[in-house]
Amino acid sequence: MPAWLAQVSYLVAAVCFILGLKWLGSPATAVRGNRLSGLGMLIAIVVTLLDRHIVSYQVIAAGLLVGSGLGLWMARSVKMTAMPQMVALLNGLGGGASLLVGGSEYLKARLAGSQPALDVAITTQATLLIGAVTLTGSLIAWAKLEERMPGRPITFPMQKMVNALVFLVIVVLAVWQVVRFDSPAWPFYLVCLLSLVLGVLLVIPIGGADMPVVISLLNSYSGIAGGMTGFVIHNEELIIAGALVGSSGIILSQIMCKAMNRSLGNVLFGAFGGGGGAIASAKSAEGLTVRQVSAADAAVQLGYARSVIIVPGYGLAVAQAQHLVREMADLVEKRGGEVKYAIHPVAGRMPGHMNVLLAEANVPYDKLFDMDQVNSEFERTDVALVIGANDVVNPAARTDPSSPIYGMPILNADQAHSIIVLKRGMGSGFAGIENELFYNPKTAMLFGDAKASLAKLVTELKAV
Amino acid sequence: MEALIGSIVVFTLATFLGVELIHRVPTMLHTPLMSGANAISGITIIGSLIVAGGGHGWISTGLGFTAVVFAMINVVGGYAVTDRMLQMFKKKPEAK
Numbered sequence: 182m183p184a185w186l187a188q189v190s191y192l193v194a195a196v197c198f199i200l201g202l203k204w205l206g207s208p209a210t211a212v213r214g215n216r217l218s219g220l221g222m223l224i225a226i227v228v229t230l231l232d233r234h235i236v237s238y239q240v241i242a243a244g245l246l247v248g249s250g251l252g253l254w255m256a257r258s259v260k261m262t263a264m265p266q267m268v269a270l271l272n273g274l275g276g277g278a279s280l281l282v283g284g285s286e287y288l289k290a291r292l293a294g295s296q297p298a299l300d301v302a303i304t305t306q307a308t309l310l311i312g313a314v315t316l317t318g319s320l321i322a323w324a325k326l327e328e329r330m331p332g333r334p335i336t337f338p339m340q341k342m343v344n345a346l347v348f349l350v351i352v353v354l355a356v357w358q359v360v361r362f363d364s365p366a367w368p369f370y371l372v373c374l375l376s377l378v379l380g381v382l383l384v385i386p387i388g389g390a391d392m393p394v395v396i397s398l399l400n401s402y403s404g405i406a407g408g409m410t411g412f413v414i415h416n417e418e419l420i421i422a423g424a425l426v427g428s429s430g431i432i433l434s435q436i437m438c439k440a441m442n443r444s445l446g447n448v449l450f451g452a453f454g455g456g457g458g459a460i461a462s463a464k465s466a467e468g469l470t471v472r473q474v475s476a477a478d479a480a481v482q483l484g485y486a487r488s489v490i491i492v493p494g495y496g497l498a499v500a501q502a503q504h505l506v507r508e509m510a511d512l513v514e515k516r517g518g519e520v521k522y523a524i525h526p527v528a529g530r531m532p533g534h535m536n537v538l539l540a541e542a543n544v545p546y547d548k549l550f551d552m553d554q555v556n557s558e559f560e561r562t563d564v565a566l567v568i569g570a571n572d573v574v575n576p577a578a579r580t581d582p583s584s585p586i587y588g589m590p591i592l593n594a595d596q597a598h599s600i601i602v603l604k605r606g607m608g609s610g611f612a613g614i615e616n617e618l619f620y621n622p623k624t625a626m627l628f629g630d631a632k633a634s635l636a637k638l639v640t641e642l643k644a645v
Numbered sequence: 646m647e648a649l650i651g652s653i654v655v656f657t658l659a660t661f662l663g664v665e666l667i668h669r670v671p672t673m674l675h676t677p678l679m680s681g682a683n684a685i686s687g688i689t690i691i692g693s694l695i696v697a698g699g700g701h702g703w704i705s706t707g708l709g710f711t712a713v714v715f716a717m718i719n720v721v722g723g724y725a726v727t728d729r730m731l732q733m734f735k736k737k738p739e740a741k
Binding site: 215219267277278281422433 | 646648649652655656657659660661662663664666667668669670671672673674675676677678679680681682683684685686687688689690691692693694695696697698699700701702704705706708709710711712713714715716717718719720721722723724725726727728729730731732733734735
Protein backbone atom coordinates (compact mmCIF):
# COMPACT_ATOMS: atom_id res chain seq x y z
CA MET A 182 0.00 0.00 0.00
CA PRO A 183 1.48 3.37 -1.01
CA ALA A 184 2.12 5.76 1.86
CA TRP A 185 -0.30 8.39 0.56
CA LEU A 186 -3.16 5.86 0.48
CA ALA A 187 -2.49 4.92 4.09
CA GLN A 188 -2.49 8.61 5.04
CA VAL A 189 -5.81 9.18 3.24
CA SER A 190 -7.33 6.12 4.91
CA TYR A 191 -6.26 7.38 8.35
CA LEU A 192 -7.88 10.71 7.48
CA VAL A 193 -11.11 8.92 6.55
CA ALA A 194 -10.98 7.05 9.86
CA ALA A 195 -10.50 10.33 11.75
CA VAL A 196 -13.50 11.84 9.95
CA CYS A 197 -15.53 8.78 10.96
CA PHE A 198 -14.61 9.37 14.63
CA ILE A 199 -15.52 13.07 14.45
CA LEU A 200 -18.83 12.55 12.66
CA GLY A 201 -19.54 9.58 14.90
CA LEU A 202 -19.11 11.70 18.02
CA LYS A 203 -21.29 14.39 16.49
CA TRP A 204 -24.06 11.90 15.72
CA LEU A 205 -23.79 10.47 19.23
CA GLY A 206 -25.26 13.81 20.33
CA SER A 207 -28.82 13.05 19.30
CA PRO A 208 -30.96 9.99 20.13
CA ALA A 209 -32.13 9.78 16.53
CA THR A 210 -28.64 9.41 15.06
CA ALA A 211 -26.69 7.96 17.99
CA VAL A 212 -26.76 4.32 16.86
CA ARG A 213 -25.50 5.31 13.42
CA GLY A 214 -22.86 7.55 15.00
CA ASN A 215 -21.44 4.79 17.16
CA ARG A 216 -21.31 2.38 14.21
CA LEU A 217 -19.63 4.97 12.00
CA SER A 218 -17.02 5.47 14.69
CA GLY A 219 -16.58 1.68 14.82
CA LEU A 220 -16.12 1.65 11.06
CA GLY A 221 -13.40 4.27 11.45
CA MET A 222 -11.66 1.98 13.93
CA LEU A 223 -11.91 -0.97 11.55
CA ILE A 224 -10.41 1.11 8.71
CA ALA A 225 -7.57 2.22 10.98
CA ILE A 226 -6.83 -1.39 12.01
CA VAL A 227 -6.92 -2.78 8.46
CA VAL A 228 -4.72 0.01 7.09
CA THR A 229 -2.20 -0.56 9.87
CA LEU A 230 -2.09 -4.28 9.14
CA LEU A 231 -1.55 -3.71 5.41
CA ASP A 232 0.74 -0.71 5.57
CA ARG A 233 3.16 -1.16 8.40
CA HIS A 234 6.14 -3.46 8.29
CA ILE A 235 4.48 -6.29 10.02
CA VAL A 236 6.39 -9.53 9.73
CA SER A 237 4.40 -11.91 11.85
CA TYR A 238 0.64 -12.10 11.69
CA GLN A 239 0.09 -15.12 13.97
CA VAL A 240 0.67 -13.23 17.20
CA ILE A 241 -1.55 -10.39 16.00
CA ALA A 242 -4.34 -12.70 14.91
CA ALA A 243 -4.28 -14.45 18.27
CA GLY A 244 -4.34 -11.13 20.13
CA LEU A 245 -7.17 -9.76 18.01
CA LEU A 246 -9.24 -12.92 18.53
CA VAL A 247 -8.70 -13.13 22.28
CA GLY A 248 -9.34 -9.40 22.79
CA SER A 249 -12.43 -9.28 20.59
CA GLY A 250 -13.89 -12.37 22.24
CA LEU A 251 -13.36 -11.05 25.75
CA GLY A 252 -14.64 -7.59 24.79
CA LEU A 253 -17.77 -8.97 23.18
CA TRP A 254 -18.45 -11.25 26.11
CA MET A 255 -18.11 -8.37 28.58
CA ALA A 256 -20.35 -6.10 26.50
CA ARG A 257 -23.05 -8.77 26.25
CA SER A 258 -23.04 -9.94 29.83
CA VAL A 259 -22.64 -6.68 31.76
CA LYS A 260 -25.67 -5.48 33.71
CA MET A 261 -26.73 -1.92 32.96
CA THR A 262 -26.34 -1.00 36.63
CA ALA A 263 -22.69 -2.06 36.33
CA MET A 264 -21.91 0.25 33.39
CA PRO A 265 -19.61 2.53 35.42
CA GLN A 266 -17.44 -0.45 36.40
CA MET A 267 -17.36 -1.63 32.80
CA VAL A 268 -16.26 1.78 31.53
CA ALA A 269 -13.65 1.96 34.28
CA LEU A 270 -12.25 -1.43 33.34
CA LEU A 271 -12.16 -0.64 29.61
CA ASN A 272 -10.46 2.66 30.37
CA GLY A 273 -7.84 0.87 32.40
CA LEU A 274 -7.15 -1.59 29.60
CA GLY A 275 -6.78 1.27 27.10
CA GLY A 276 -4.28 2.93 29.41
CA GLY A 277 -2.52 -0.39 29.92
CA ALA A 278 -2.17 -0.86 26.18
CA SER A 279 -0.60 2.60 25.86
CA LEU A 280 1.83 1.77 28.65
CA LEU A 281 2.84 -1.47 26.95
CA VAL A 282 3.34 0.19 23.57
CA GLY A 283 5.38 2.99 25.10
CA GLY A 284 7.44 0.50 27.08
CA SER A 285 8.24 -1.76 24.20
CA GLU A 286 9.11 1.17 21.91
CA TYR A 287 11.59 2.25 24.57
CA LEU A 288 13.06 -1.22 24.93
CA LYS A 289 13.28 -1.60 21.17
CA ALA A 290 15.27 1.62 20.83
CA ARG A 291 17.49 0.50 23.71
CA LEU A 292 18.21 -2.89 22.18
CA ALA A 293 19.01 -1.30 18.84
CA GLY A 294 21.25 1.19 20.63
CA SER A 295 19.76 4.01 18.59
CA GLN A 296 19.30 7.38 20.22
CA PRO A 297 15.63 8.41 19.88
CA ALA A 298 14.77 11.98 18.90
CA LEU A 299 14.10 14.33 21.78
CA ASP A 300 10.34 14.54 21.16
CA VAL A 301 10.04 10.76 21.02
CA ALA A 302 12.02 10.41 24.23
CA ILE A 303 9.79 12.92 26.02
CA THR A 304 6.48 11.53 24.79
CA THR A 305 7.59 7.98 25.58
CA GLN A 306 8.04 8.93 29.23
CA ALA A 307 4.67 10.76 29.19
CA THR A 308 3.00 7.67 27.71
CA LEU A 309 4.47 5.47 30.44
CA LEU A 310 3.30 7.82 33.19
CA ILE A 311 -0.23 8.51 31.92
CA GLY A 312 -0.81 4.95 30.70
CA ALA A 313 0.24 3.44 34.03
CA VAL A 314 -1.78 5.90 36.12
CA THR A 315 -4.84 5.21 33.96
CA LEU A 316 -4.38 1.45 34.33
CA THR A 317 -4.09 1.19 38.11
CA GLY A 318 -6.34 4.19 38.81
CA SER A 319 -9.11 2.61 36.77
CA LEU A 320 -8.64 -0.74 38.48
CA ILE A 321 -9.06 0.93 41.89
CA ALA A 322 -12.14 2.80 40.62
CA TRP A 323 -13.50 -0.51 39.36
CA ALA A 324 -12.85 -2.22 42.69
CA LYS A 325 -14.56 0.57 44.61
CA LEU A 326 -17.63 0.55 42.36
CA GLU A 327 -17.78 -3.25 42.36
CA GLU A 328 -17.44 -3.11 46.16
CA ARG A 329 -14.37 -5.33 46.09
CA MET A 330 -12.79 -2.72 48.33
CA PRO A 331 -14.35 -0.18 50.72
CA GLY A 332 -15.87 2.79 48.93
CA ARG A 333 -14.94 5.24 51.66
CA PRO A 334 -11.92 7.49 51.14
CA ILE A 335 -8.71 5.80 52.26
CA THR A 336 -6.48 8.43 53.78
CA PHE A 337 -3.22 8.47 55.67
CA PRO A 338 -1.13 11.27 57.14
CA MET A 339 0.95 13.35 54.72
CA GLN A 340 -0.92 11.76 51.82
CA LYS A 341 -0.63 14.72 49.46
CA MET A 342 3.06 15.08 50.33
CA VAL A 343 3.69 11.42 49.55
CA ASN A 344 1.80 11.68 46.23
CA ALA A 345 3.71 14.81 45.28
CA LEU A 346 6.99 13.15 46.20
CA VAL A 347 6.24 10.06 44.09
CA PHE A 348 5.31 12.29 41.17
CA LEU A 349 8.48 14.32 41.59
CA VAL A 350 10.66 11.20 41.62
CA ILE A 351 8.95 10.02 38.42
CA VAL A 352 9.61 13.35 36.72
CA VAL A 353 13.27 13.38 37.78
CA LEU A 354 13.84 9.83 36.56
CA ALA A 355 12.02 10.58 33.30
CA VAL A 356 14.08 13.68 32.66
CA TRP A 357 17.25 11.73 33.39
CA GLN A 358 16.31 9.17 30.74
CA VAL A 359 15.45 11.86 28.24
CA VAL A 360 18.72 13.76 28.57
CA ARG A 361 21.02 10.75 29.05
CA PHE A 362 20.11 7.97 26.67
CA ASP A 363 22.98 5.87 28.05
CA SER A 364 21.39 5.89 31.50
CA PRO A 365 20.97 2.42 33.01
CA ALA A 366 17.71 0.51 32.52
CA TRP A 367 16.52 0.67 36.13
CA PRO A 368 15.13 4.24 35.94
CA PHE A 369 12.84 3.04 33.14
CA TYR A 370 11.46 0.19 35.22
CA LEU A 371 11.20 2.44 38.26
CA VAL A 372 9.21 5.04 36.28
CA CYS A 373 6.77 2.30 35.23
CA LEU A 374 6.50 0.92 38.76
CA LEU A 375 6.10 4.29 40.48
CA SER A 376 3.54 5.41 37.91
CA LEU A 377 1.50 2.30 38.63
CA VAL A 378 1.75 3.08 42.35
CA LEU A 379 0.77 6.71 41.71
CA GLY A 380 -2.45 5.58 39.97
CA VAL A 381 -3.42 3.68 43.12
CA LEU A 382 -2.45 6.54 45.44
CA LEU A 383 -4.44 9.10 43.47
CA VAL A 384 -7.72 7.17 43.50
CA ILE A 385 -7.84 5.56 46.97
CA PRO A 386 -8.63 8.84 48.81
CA ILE A 387 -11.67 9.47 46.61
CA GLY A 388 -15.04 8.33 47.94
CA GLY A 389 -17.20 5.82 46.09
CA ALA A 390 -19.85 8.45 45.39
CA ASP A 391 -17.34 10.57 43.51
CA MET A 392 -16.26 7.74 41.23
CA PRO A 393 -18.28 9.10 38.25
CA VAL A 394 -15.99 12.12 38.10
CA VAL A 395 -12.95 9.88 38.43
CA ILE A 396 -14.13 7.66 35.60
CA SER A 397 -14.70 10.65 33.31
CA LEU A 398 -11.27 11.93 34.18
CA LEU A 399 -9.58 8.56 33.65
CA ASN A 400 -11.41 8.35 30.33
CA SER A 401 -9.73 11.59 29.46
CA TYR A 402 -6.35 10.22 30.60
CA SER A 403 -6.74 7.11 28.47
CA GLY A 404 -7.34 9.39 25.48
CA ILE A 405 -4.31 11.51 26.29
CA ALA A 406 -2.21 8.36 26.75
CA GLY A 407 -3.34 7.25 23.29
CA GLY A 408 -2.45 10.66 21.87
CA MET A 409 1.01 10.50 23.45
CA THR A 410 1.51 7.08 21.91
CA GLY A 411 0.75 8.77 18.59
CA PHE A 412 3.64 11.17 19.18
CA VAL A 413 5.92 8.20 19.98
CA ILE A 414 5.12 6.22 16.83
CA HIS A 415 4.48 9.30 14.63
CA ASN A 416 0.88 8.50 13.84
CA GLU A 417 -1.53 11.41 13.54
CA GLU A 418 -4.58 9.18 13.62
CA LEU A 419 -3.72 8.28 17.20
CA ILE A 420 -3.08 11.92 18.05
CA ILE A 421 -6.48 13.05 16.70
CA ALA A 422 -8.47 10.25 18.33
CA GLY A 423 -6.59 10.63 21.59
CA ALA A 424 -7.22 14.38 21.71
CA LEU A 425 -10.93 13.91 20.97
CA VAL A 426 -11.31 11.46 23.84
CA GLY A 427 -9.08 13.52 26.10
CA SER A 428 -11.24 16.61 25.73
CA SER A 429 -14.54 14.73 25.99
CA GLY A 430 -13.47 13.23 29.31
CA ILE A 431 -12.52 16.62 30.71
CA ILE A 432 -15.86 18.15 29.64
CA LEU A 433 -17.84 15.33 31.21
CA SER A 434 -15.90 15.59 34.50
CA GLN A 435 -16.61 19.31 34.57
CA ILE A 436 -20.32 18.75 33.98
CA MET A 437 -20.41 16.24 36.84
CA CYS A 438 -18.56 18.59 39.19
CA LYS A 439 -20.90 21.44 38.35
CA ALA A 440 -23.90 19.23 39.14
CA MET A 441 -22.41 18.59 42.58
CA ASN A 442 -21.34 22.22 43.03
CA ARG A 443 -17.75 21.22 43.68
CA SER A 444 -14.50 21.92 41.98
CA LEU A 445 -12.52 19.18 40.32
CA GLY A 446 -9.77 19.81 42.84
CA ASN A 447 -12.17 19.29 45.71
CA VAL A 448 -13.33 15.97 44.26
CA LEU A 449 -9.81 14.71 43.63
CA PHE A 450 -8.18 15.88 46.85
CA GLY A 451 -11.09 16.57 49.20
CA ALA A 452 -11.59 12.97 50.47
CA PHE A 453 -15.32 13.72 50.57
CA GLY A 454 -18.25 11.38 51.04
CA GLY A 455 -18.46 7.62 50.68
CA GLY A 456 -20.32 7.18 53.98
CA GLY A 457 -17.32 8.08 56.10
CA GLY A 458 -19.60 10.11 58.34
CA ALA A 459 -16.92 12.75 58.70
CA ILE A 460 -19.30 15.59 57.98
CA ALA A 461 -21.49 16.65 60.85
CA SER A 462 -25.04 17.42 59.90
CA ALA A 463 -25.67 21.13 59.90
CA LYS A 464 -29.14 20.90 61.32
CA SER A 465 -30.14 18.20 63.72
CA ALA A 466 -33.42 16.42 63.21
CA GLU A 467 -34.32 16.48 66.87
CA GLY A 468 -37.89 17.37 67.69
CA LEU A 469 -39.03 16.81 64.13
CA THR A 470 -41.36 14.03 63.15
CA VAL A 471 -41.89 12.22 59.92
CA ARG A 472 -45.30 11.22 58.60
CA GLN A 473 -45.51 7.61 57.48
CA VAL A 474 -47.98 6.43 54.92
CA SER A 475 -49.26 2.99 53.94
CA ALA A 476 -48.92 1.68 50.40
CA ALA A 477 -52.72 1.73 50.07
CA ASP A 478 -52.98 5.43 50.95
CA ALA A 479 -50.05 6.32 48.71
CA ALA A 480 -51.70 4.42 45.85
CA VAL A 481 -54.95 6.37 46.30
CA GLN A 482 -53.00 9.61 46.21
CA LEU A 483 -51.21 8.56 43.03
CA GLY A 484 -54.35 7.16 41.47
CA TYR A 485 -56.19 10.45 41.70
CA ALA A 486 -53.26 12.70 40.86
CA ARG A 487 -53.46 14.63 37.62
CA SER A 488 -49.73 15.13 37.43
CA VAL A 489 -46.91 13.08 38.90
CA ILE A 490 -43.20 13.70 38.69
CA ILE A 491 -41.02 10.73 39.55
CA VAL A 492 -37.58 11.50 40.97
CA PRO A 493 -35.48 8.34 40.61
CA GLY A 494 -32.22 7.94 42.49
CA TYR A 495 -29.55 5.28 42.53
CA GLY A 496 -31.48 3.44 45.26
CA LEU A 497 -33.99 2.59 42.56
CA ALA A 498 -31.34 1.06 40.36
CA VAL A 499 -29.77 -0.86 43.25
CA ALA A 500 -33.16 -2.41 43.98
CA GLN A 501 -33.48 -3.27 40.25
CA ALA A 502 -36.95 -1.74 40.37
CA GLN A 503 -36.92 0.24 37.09
CA HIS A 504 -39.43 -2.07 35.45
CA LEU A 505 -41.83 -1.77 38.38
CA VAL A 506 -41.62 2.03 38.20
CA ARG A 507 -42.70 1.92 34.59
CA GLU A 508 -45.52 -0.48 35.42
CA MET A 509 -46.70 1.88 38.14
CA ALA A 510 -46.39 4.89 35.82
CA ASP A 511 -48.44 3.08 33.18
CA LEU A 512 -51.21 2.51 35.72
CA VAL A 513 -51.23 6.18 36.72
CA GLU A 514 -51.37 7.20 33.07
CA LYS A 515 -54.20 4.78 32.38
CA ARG A 516 -56.17 6.60 35.05
CA GLY A 517 -55.55 9.90 33.29
CA GLY A 518 -52.58 11.22 35.26
CA GLU A 519 -49.58 12.71 33.52
CA VAL A 520 -46.22 11.18 34.47
CA LYS A 521 -42.81 12.74 34.00
CA TYR A 522 -39.39 11.69 35.23
CA ALA A 523 -37.03 14.28 36.66
CA ILE A 524 -33.42 13.26 36.19
CA HIS A 525 -30.77 14.96 38.28
CA PRO A 526 -27.39 15.11 36.53
CA VAL A 527 -25.82 12.93 39.23
CA ALA A 528 -28.69 10.46 39.57
CA GLY A 529 -27.03 7.10 39.12
CA ARG A 530 -23.34 6.35 39.12
CA MET A 531 -22.17 8.16 36.02
CA PRO A 532 -23.50 11.02 33.89
CA GLY A 533 -26.65 9.93 32.09
CA HIS A 534 -26.67 6.56 33.87
CA MET A 535 -30.27 6.88 35.07
CA ASN A 536 -31.44 7.57 31.53
CA VAL A 537 -29.90 4.31 30.37
CA LEU A 538 -31.42 2.38 33.26
CA LEU A 539 -34.89 3.77 32.55
CA ALA A 540 -34.47 3.23 28.82
CA GLU A 541 -33.70 -0.40 29.60
CA ALA A 542 -37.09 -0.57 31.36
CA ASN A 543 -38.73 0.81 28.20
CA VAL A 544 -39.48 4.23 29.62
CA PRO A 545 -39.74 6.43 26.50
CA TYR A 546 -36.99 9.02 26.53
CA ASP A 547 -39.35 11.93 25.83
CA LYS A 548 -40.72 11.46 29.36
CA LEU A 549 -37.32 12.00 30.93
CA PHE A 550 -36.56 15.60 31.77
CA ASP A 551 -33.36 17.32 32.83
CA MET A 552 -33.29 19.35 36.00
CA ASP A 553 -33.51 22.69 34.16
CA GLN A 554 -36.48 21.60 32.08
CA VAL A 555 -38.54 20.21 34.93
CA ASN A 556 -37.75 22.31 37.99
CA SER A 557 -40.31 25.03 37.27
CA GLU A 558 -43.04 22.42 36.96
CA PHE A 559 -42.93 21.00 40.49
CA GLU A 560 -45.11 23.79 41.90
CA ARG A 561 -47.87 22.80 39.47
CA THR A 562 -47.50 19.09 40.23
CA ASP A 563 -49.85 17.06 42.45
CA VAL A 564 -47.40 14.41 43.59
CA ALA A 565 -43.63 14.26 43.52
CA LEU A 566 -42.62 10.62 43.97
CA VAL A 567 -39.04 10.37 45.24
CA ILE A 568 -37.61 6.87 44.87
CA GLY A 569 -34.23 6.09 46.37
CA ALA A 570 -32.99 9.66 45.99
CA ASN A 571 -31.87 11.85 48.87
CA ASP A 572 -29.27 14.59 48.52
CA VAL A 573 -30.54 15.68 45.09
CA VAL A 574 -33.88 16.74 46.61
CA ASN A 575 -32.52 18.20 49.87
CA PRO A 576 -33.82 21.78 50.17
CA ALA A 577 -30.88 22.59 52.46
CA ALA A 578 -28.86 22.98 49.27
CA ARG A 579 -30.98 26.06 48.52
CA THR A 580 -31.63 27.44 51.97
CA ASP A 581 -28.97 26.48 54.49
CA PRO A 582 -25.56 28.08 53.90
CA SER A 583 -24.03 25.95 56.65
CA SER A 584 -24.91 22.71 54.85
CA PRO A 585 -22.04 20.92 53.08
CA ILE A 586 -24.19 20.62 49.96
CA TYR A 587 -25.26 24.29 50.00
CA GLY A 588 -25.30 25.63 46.47
CA MET A 589 -25.62 22.26 44.77
CA PRO A 590 -28.38 22.45 42.17
CA ILE A 591 -31.31 20.28 43.29
CA LEU A 592 -34.67 19.12 42.05
CA ASN A 593 -37.40 21.22 43.66
CA ALA A 594 -39.50 18.26 44.76
CA ASP A 595 -40.44 20.16 47.94
CA GLN A 596 -42.50 22.59 45.85
CA ALA A 597 -44.97 19.94 44.70
CA HIS A 598 -48.43 19.89 46.31
CA SER A 599 -47.52 16.67 48.05
CA ILE A 600 -44.46 14.49 48.20
CA ILE A 601 -44.19 10.74 48.64
CA VAL A 602 -40.74 9.40 49.48
CA LEU A 603 -39.89 5.74 49.02
CA LYS A 604 -36.95 4.98 51.25
CA ARG A 605 -35.42 2.03 53.01
CA GLY A 606 -35.08 3.78 56.36
CA MET A 607 -34.13 7.08 57.87
CA GLY A 608 -30.45 6.80 56.95
CA SER A 609 -28.83 9.83 55.38
CA GLY A 610 -27.45 10.18 51.86
CA PHE A 611 -23.83 9.77 50.86
CA ALA A 612 -23.00 13.23 52.14
CA GLY A 613 -24.26 12.22 55.59
CA ILE A 614 -26.66 15.14 55.85
CA GLU A 615 -30.17 15.29 57.30
CA ASN A 616 -32.81 15.96 54.67
CA GLU A 617 -35.48 18.38 55.87
CA LEU A 618 -37.69 17.35 52.96
CA PHE A 619 -38.51 14.22 54.95
CA TYR A 620 -39.84 16.34 57.84
CA ASN A 621 -41.91 18.60 55.59
CA PRO A 622 -45.63 18.41 56.57
CA LYS A 623 -46.45 17.82 52.88
CA THR A 624 -44.20 14.77 52.79
CA ALA A 625 -45.32 11.21 53.37
CA MET A 626 -42.72 8.49 53.86
CA LEU A 627 -43.26 4.97 52.57
CA PHE A 628 -40.54 2.88 54.20
CA GLY A 629 -39.21 -0.36 52.81
CA ASP A 630 -37.14 -1.77 49.98
CA ALA A 631 -37.89 0.20 46.80
CA LYS A 632 -38.81 -2.90 44.87
CA ALA A 633 -41.18 -4.26 47.51
CA SER A 634 -42.82 -0.85 48.03
CA LEU A 635 -43.33 -0.38 44.30
CA ALA A 636 -44.79 -3.85 43.94
CA LYS A 637 -47.27 -3.01 46.70
CA LEU A 638 -48.09 0.30 45.03
CA VAL A 639 -48.77 -1.47 41.73
CA THR A 640 -51.10 -3.98 43.41
CA GLU A 641 -52.93 -1.26 45.30
CA LEU A 642 -53.19 0.98 42.24
CA LYS A 643 -54.91 -1.80 40.34
CA ALA A 644 -57.47 -2.00 43.14
CA VAL A 645 -58.13 1.75 43.42
CA MET B 646 11.27 19.40 14.99
CA GLU B 647 8.85 20.52 12.26
CA ALA B 648 7.11 17.17 12.43
CA LEU B 649 6.69 17.61 16.20
CA ILE B 650 5.17 21.08 15.79
CA GLY B 651 2.80 19.69 13.15
CA SER B 652 1.72 16.96 15.56
CA ILE B 653 1.18 19.48 18.35
CA VAL B 654 -0.97 21.58 16.00
CA VAL B 655 -3.08 18.55 15.15
CA PHE B 656 -3.41 17.59 18.82
CA THR B 657 -4.47 21.11 19.83
CA LEU B 658 -7.02 21.51 17.05
CA ALA B 659 -8.50 18.07 17.73
CA THR B 660 -8.82 18.94 21.43
CA PHE B 661 -10.87 22.04 20.62
CA LEU B 662 -12.95 20.07 18.15
CA GLY B 663 -13.65 17.48 20.85
CA VAL B 664 -14.78 20.17 23.29
CA GLU B 665 -17.16 21.63 20.70
CA LEU B 666 -18.60 18.21 19.82
CA ILE B 667 -19.15 17.06 23.40
CA HIS B 668 -20.68 20.31 24.65
CA ARG B 669 -23.69 19.76 22.41
CA VAL B 670 -24.51 16.29 23.68
CA PRO B 671 -27.59 16.18 25.96
CA THR B 672 -27.20 14.71 29.48
CA MET B 673 -29.45 11.84 28.51
CA LEU B 674 -26.77 10.44 26.21
CA HIS B 675 -23.76 11.02 28.44
CA THR B 676 -23.27 7.38 29.45
CA PRO B 677 -23.27 6.02 25.88
CA LEU B 678 -21.14 8.99 24.89
CA MET B 679 -18.59 8.10 27.52
CA SER B 680 -18.42 4.45 26.57
CA GLY B 681 -18.35 5.39 22.88
CA ALA B 682 -15.50 7.83 23.42
CA ASN B 683 -13.85 5.17 25.53
CA ALA B 684 -13.98 2.80 22.56
CA ILE B 685 -12.25 5.44 20.43
CA SER B 686 -9.45 5.65 23.00
CA GLY B 687 -8.77 2.01 22.06
CA ILE B 688 -7.07 3.54 19.00
CA THR B 689 -3.87 2.54 20.79
CA ILE B 690 -4.60 -0.74 19.00
CA ILE B 691 -2.67 0.74 16.05
CA GLY B 692 0.46 1.14 18.13
CA SER B 693 -0.10 -2.29 19.67
CA LEU B 694 -0.34 -3.94 16.24
CA ILE B 695 2.87 -2.30 15.07
CA VAL B 696 4.71 -3.45 18.19
CA ALA B 697 3.26 -6.97 18.18
CA GLY B 698 3.97 -7.61 14.51
CA GLY B 699 7.25 -5.79 14.16
CA GLY B 700 9.43 -8.82 14.81
CA HIS B 701 11.70 -7.04 17.27
CA GLY B 702 12.41 -9.95 19.54
CA TRP B 703 10.26 -11.88 21.94
CA ILE B 704 10.03 -9.20 24.62
CA SER B 705 8.56 -6.68 22.19
CA THR B 706 6.28 -9.29 20.68
CA GLY B 707 5.08 -10.45 24.08
CA LEU B 708 4.37 -6.91 25.26
CA GLY B 709 2.74 -6.19 21.91
CA PHE B 710 0.51 -9.25 22.15
CA THR B 711 -0.71 -8.18 25.59
CA ALA B 712 -1.25 -4.66 24.29
CA VAL B 713 -3.30 -5.97 21.35
CA VAL B 714 -5.50 -8.00 23.72
CA PHE B 715 -6.01 -5.04 26.07
CA ALA B 716 -6.72 -2.55 23.30
CA MET B 717 -9.02 -4.94 21.49
CA ILE B 718 -11.10 -5.54 24.62
CA ASN B 719 -11.31 -1.75 24.91
CA VAL B 720 -12.36 -1.35 21.27
CA VAL B 721 -14.79 -4.24 20.84
CA GLY B 722 -16.22 -4.06 24.36
CA GLY B 723 -16.64 -0.29 24.11
CA TYR B 724 -18.43 -0.26 20.77
CA ALA B 725 -20.58 -3.31 21.53
CA VAL B 726 -21.80 -2.09 24.90
CA THR B 727 -22.49 1.40 23.50
CA ASP B 728 -24.52 -0.14 20.71
CA ARG B 729 -26.44 -2.23 23.24
CA MET B 730 -27.31 0.87 25.27
CA LEU B 731 -28.30 2.95 22.28
CA GLN B 732 -30.62 0.22 21.04
CA MET B 733 -32.55 0.67 24.27
CA PHE B 734 -33.08 4.34 23.53
CA LYS B 735 -34.37 3.46 20.09
CA LYS B 736 -36.92 0.96 21.37
CA LYS B 737 -40.52 2.11 21.20
CA PRO B 738 -42.61 1.58 24.32
CA GLU B 739 -44.52 -1.65 23.85
CA ALA B 740 -48.22 -1.39 23.08
CA LYS B 741 -50.45 -1.45 26.10
